[in-house]
Amino acid sequence: MRLMLSIALVLSALIGPIITLPNGAPVSVCETMLPFHGGGIPPLTTASPFRITPVTSVVGSGQQLQVEIESFPANVVFKGFMIQARNRFPPNEVLGQFELTDESAIKLINCGGESNTATHTNTKTKKDLALEWIAPANFKGEVVFNATIAQDYDKFWVGLESVPVKVVETGQNPPPVVGISTTRQPPTTTTVPPYVPRVTAATDSSDPIYQGCGDTKGCFGFPEGCVETRNCRAVVATIVQGERYIFEMKSGYNRPAYIAVGLSNDAKMGDDSVVECVPEQGTVNAYASWTFAGPYGVSRQGIAQNFIRLLEKSYVDGVIHCKVERDAVTTVKGQKFDLINGKYHLLLATGSEADSTHVSYHDIGRHVSGVPLALAEVGPVQGMSKLLLRLHGALMLTAWIGTASLGILLARYFRQTWVGSQLCGKDQWFAWHRFLMVLTWCLTVAGFIIIFVEIGGWSQVDNPHAILGVVTTVLCFLQPIGAYFRPHPGTKRRPLFNWLHWLGGNLAHIIAIVAIFFAVKLQKAELPEWLDFILVAFVAFHVFMHLIFSIFSWIQIGGCASERRNNQRVTSMQMADMTPSRNSMSSMDRKQDAAFSGFRKVMLFFYILIIVAFVVALVVITVLAPIEDAVESIKKQIMN
Numbered sequence: 118m119r120l121m122l123s124i125a126l127v128l129s130a131l132i133g134p135i136i137t138l139p140n141g142a143p144v145s146v147c148e149t150m151l152p153f154h155g156g157g158i159p160p161l162t163t164a165s166p167f168r169i170t171p172v173t174s175v176v177g178s179g180q181q182l183q184v185e186i187e188s189f190p191a192n193v194v195f196k197g198f199m200i201q202a203r204n205r206f207p208p209n210e211v212l213g214q215f216e217l218t219d220e221s222a223i224k225l226i227n228c229g230g231e232s233n234t235a236t237h238t239n240t241k242t243k244k245d246l247a248l249e250w251i252a253p254a255n256f257k258g259e260v261v262f263n264a265t266i267a268q269d270y271d272k273f274w275v276g277l278e279s280v281p282v283k284v285v286e287t288g289q290n291p292p293p294v295v296g297i298s299t300t301r302q303p304p305t306t307t308t309v310p311p312y313v314p315r316v317t318a319a320t321d322s323s324d325p326i327y328q329g330c331g332d333t334k335g336c337f338g339f340p341e342g343c344v345e346t347r348n349c350r351a352v353v354a355t356i357v358q359g360e361r362y363i364f365e366m367k368s369g370y371n372r373p374a375y376i377a378v379g380l381s382n383d384a385k386m387g388d389d390s391v392v393e394c395v396p397e398q399g400t401v402n403a404y405a406s407w408t409f410a411g412p413y414g415v416s417r418q419g420i421a422q423n424f425i426r427l428l429e430k431s432y433v434d435g436v437i438h439c440k441v442e443r444d445a446v447t448t449v450k451g452q453k454f455d456l457i458n459g460k461y462h463l464l465l466a467t468g469s470e471a472d473s474t475h476v477s478y479h480d481i482g483r484h485v486s487g488v489p490l491a492l493a494e495v496g497p498v499q500g501m502s503k504l505l506l507r508l509h510g511a512l513m514l515t516a517w518i519g520t521a522s523l524g525i526l527l528a529r530y531f532r533q534t535w536v537g538s539q540l541c542g543k544d545q546w547f548a549w550h551r552f553l554m555v556l557t558w559c560l561t562v563a564g565f566i567i568i569f570v571e572i573g574g575w576s577q578v579d580n581p582h583a584i585l586g587v588v589t590t591v592l593c594f595l596q597p598i599g600a601y602f603r604p605h606p607g608t609k610r611r612p613l614f615n616w617l618h619w620l621g622g623n624l625a626h627i628i629a630i631v632a633i634f635f636a637v638k639l640q641k642a643e644l645p646e647w648l649d650f651i652l653v654a655f656v657a658f659h660v661f662m663h664l665i666f667s668i669f670s671w672i673q674i675g676g677c678a679s680e681r682r683n684n685q686r687v688t689s690m691q692m693a694d695m696t697p698s699r700n701s702m703s704s705m706d707r708k709q710d711a712a713f714s715g716f717r718k719v720m721l722f723f724y725i726l727i728i729v730a731f732v733v734a735l736v737v738i739t740v741l742a743p744i745e746d747a748v749e750s751i752k753k754q755i756m757n
Contacts, residue, residue: 141199141224141236141238142197142226142234142237142265143226144227146199147201147211147226147228147229147234148228149275150199150201150263150264150265150275150276151265151275152197152265152267152273152275158271160274160275161272161273161274162332162333162495163493163494163495164357164359164493164494165274165277165357165358165359166188166189166193166268166359167187167188167189167193167195167264167266167268167274167277167358167359168186168277168279168358168359168360168361169184169185169186169187169200169262169263169264169277169278169279170184170185170186170187170279171183171184171185171262171279171282172184172185174280174281174282174283175282175283175284176252176284176285177252177284177285177286178252178253178254178255178256178257178284178285178286178287179251179252179253179254179287180251180252180287181216181249181250181251181252182249182250182251182282183247183248183249183250184200184247184248184249184250184262184279185245185246185247185248186198186200186243186246186247186248186264186266187359188245188359189359189360192244193244193268194243194244194268195242195243195244195266195267195268196237196241196243196267196268196270197236197237197240197265197267197273198235198236198237198243198246198264198265198266198267199234199236199237199264199265200234200235200248200262200263200264200265201228201233201234201235201262201263201264202233202250202260202261202262202282203260203261203262203263204258204259204260205258205259205260205261205281206258206259210229211228211229211230211233211234212230212233212252212253212256213233213251213252213253213256213260214230214231214232214233214250215232215233215234215235215248215249215250215251216232216250217232218247218249220238221238221239222238222239222241222243222246223235223237223238223246223248224236224237235248250262253284256284257284257285257286258283258284259281259282259284260281260282261278261279261281261282262278262279262282263276263277263278263279264276264277264279265277276333277358278358280428281428281429324347324367326352326354326365326367326438327344327347327352329354330344330354331495332495333356333495334354334355334356334357334365334495335354335355335490335492335494335498336352336353336354336355336498337352337354337355337463337465337484337486337498337500338350338351338352338353338465338484339351339465339482339483339484339500340482340484340643340743341484341499341500341503349367349368350368350370350467350482351366351368351370351376351465351466351467351481351482351484352366352367352368352465353366353376353378353463354366355463355490355492357492357493357495360445360457361442362442362443362444362445362456362492363428363440363441363442363443364378364392364440364441364442364443365429365438365439365440365441366378366394366439366440366441366465367436367437367438368436368437368467368481369434369435369436370467370481370482371469371481372435372469373435373437373467373468373481374395374396374468374469374470374471374477375393375394375395375396375437375467375468375471375476376393376439376465376466377391377392377464377465377466377467377476377479378391378392378463378466379392379408379463379464379465379466380454380456380462380463380464381461381462381463381464381485382461382462382489383462384462384464384485384489384501385410385485385573386408386410386464387408387409387410388407388408388410388450388452389407389408389464390405390407390447390449390450390452390454391405391406391407391415391464392405392406392425392441393405393406393417393471394427394430394437394439394441395471395476396432396437399432400432401427401430401431401432401437401438401439402427402430403426403427403430403439403441404417404422405417405420405421405422405424405425405449406420406475406476407419407449407450414475415475415476416474417474417475418474418475419450420449420450421449424443424444424447425441425442425443425444426441426443427439427440428440428441428442443456456492456493459491460490460491461489461490461492462485462486462488462489462490462501463485463486463490463498464483464484464485464486465482465483465484465485466479466482466483466484467481467482467483468481478579482643483641484500484501485500485501486498486499486500486501487499487500487501487502505567505568505570505571506641507739507742508564508567509564509567509571510636510642510736510739510740511736512560512564512567513560513561513564513586513629513632513633514633514732514735514736514739515560515732515736516556516560516561516564516629517557517589517626517629517630517633518630518633518655518728518731518732518735519728519729519731519732520553520554520556520557520560521553521554521557521622521625521626521629522659522728523553523724523725523728524549524550524553524554524557525622525623525626526662526663526666526721526724527546527549527550527553527721528546528547528550529663529666530666530667530717531545531546531721532544532546533714534546534714534717534718535714554596554597554622555597557593558593558594558596558597561589561590561593561594562590562593562594565586565587568586580635580638580639581632581635582632585628585629585631585632586629586632588628589625589628589629589632592621592622592624592625592628593629596618596621596622596625599614599617599618599621600618603618630652630656633652634652637649637652642739642742643742643743644738644739644742644743645738645743645744645745648735648738651731651734651735651738654731655731658727658731662720662724665720666717666720669713669716672712
């Protein structure tokens with residue numbers, strides 16, 4: 118008895134998949150289009166080898182339209198299907214009705230309307246099935262065909278979407294066939310989310326472009342992490358349906374003049390195939406273009422436009438939205454782009470300027486995927502790490518706002534302070550000056566090397582920051598070498614060395630601060646414009662402290678000169694060596710601090726506190742850039 122029961126269970130397990138719903142989808146799944154296989158086997162989220170193709174893009178109300186279920190590659194077969202035409206706009210109701218053209222393969226069911234849904238009659242293998250759909254008589258608008266295709270019992274896709282079809286009044290002349298047309302600008306449409314079963318995905322009231330991200334399509338945007346928060350400055354979604362590769366792009370940040378996505382082999386601008394969406398005269402046009410390196414540029418000239426097709430477009434309140442289909446295999450500028458078998462970095466960019474032949478520099482934003490992607494693989498898309506870029510900024514800010522500023526101040530005003538106290542066998546001011554300037558040298562050289570590793574060469578950005586940074590690094594690099602070979606005190610060349618060393622150090626400091634100002638304008642840095650005010654405040658504070666120290670140095674020198682004149686009247690002796698200059702001091706002066714040393718120490722303590730505050734603030738803003746998004750993310754985490 119037990120043996121017979123076991124055999125029965127095994128047979129039921131083997132036969133169940135074959136006999137389950139052999140006669141098509143039931144009315145109970147009209148809403149979700151989700152087969153209930155095996156007690157709840159989930160649909161596949163990988164790229165489907167099938168696509169739904171209406172033979173024309175426009176049909177008259179009450180007229181017939183042929184819709185094909187096609188497979189790519191052509192030898193792929195399927196066993197079951199369910200297909201509906203739905204209004205593209207909410208409430209996305211099922212519209213029209215199908216004709217029964219082949220009773221051996223097609224069955225019609227009623228999903229809130231007569232014969233408005235077609236399904237299979239048996240589980241025999243099928244391919245390239247054609248259906249006839251009649252548009253509703255009293256409807257004008259756009260519909261999208263949604264389908265569930267079952268390749269096998271446990272291998273099926275839900276919510277496959279066709280290109281939109283416009284239903285017009287009977288008698289209007291329809292445009293040419295568009296299912297796989299090469300026309301670059303089909304009729305204007307607006308963004309509508311693909312059909313997603315309510316059973317498998319919760320209703321999402323946010324921007325439709327984010328629906329299905331990581332589940333049914335790959336999404337990539339900037340700033341990093343914006344897809345999760347659904348608040349990107351620019352975003353691209355990659356949708357793969359068989360051999361159809363669709364790029365959906367959207368951007369409204371700072372009213373961009375274009376949004377573009379490129380396919381790159383090396384994650385760097387240059388020799389990349391790009392698709393652009395550009396608002397022109399109230400509409401949005403799509404173009405194919407090519408990027409060049411050294412010097413950087415992008416152009417449409419000489420680039421064929423027939424391998425892309427604009428499916429959807431809108432431009433409302435400065436927000437660009439487009440959906441562009443690209444051929445799976447193309448050759449551009451002699452380079453083959455095979456989206457089926459190849460992997461590519463995604464380059465996403467937006468900018469504020471564009472003309473009739475090309476888009477300009479991506480001054481609004483740019484982001485690169487961290488690894489090359491197979492576009493048919495659905496999952497989270499991470500951007501390229503900006504660790505080295507952030508580290509470069511942090512090192513340079515620490516060096517030139519912090520250690521260099523303090524080191525220069527100590528050398529200029531503290532030679533007569535902490536007299537008699539030494540550190541490592543050297544006067545206190547000199548020991549600390551040397552330590553701070555060596556630290557500045559190390560930070561600068563490290564930051565210089567890091568940014569060259571990050572960029573991989575010379576920057577092509579039209580900004581003086583790079584050349585100013587190189588000049589600063591060269592001057593900084595030479596300073597300790599010159600100091601090592603400095604002449605001894607009292608020799609003929611010592612004054613020349615003193616002037617050159619002073620000039621080199623101050624020039625490097627000034628040029629470095631100017632370079633930091635220009636860094637704020639770099640799009641890659643993602644720094645806020647109000648950072649300029651912090652830098653101006655630092656410069657004002659630094660100059661103010663130099664002025665205070667200089668005034669008290671002049672007072673000190675004047676007081677010592679008066680004292681020297683009085684001593685001369687009493688002793689009638691030459692006391693020229695008592696002049697409290699930085700280069701000439703008597704042995705008596707060396708035994709005690711110069712006047713106002715206590716004041717200088719207090720002001721130095723105050724200076725260090727403020728400089729540390731400036732450095733910490735600037736480094737935090739740089740490392741967490743864009744800081745506004747970081748603050749917003751922290752707020753959300755606190756609220757949650």
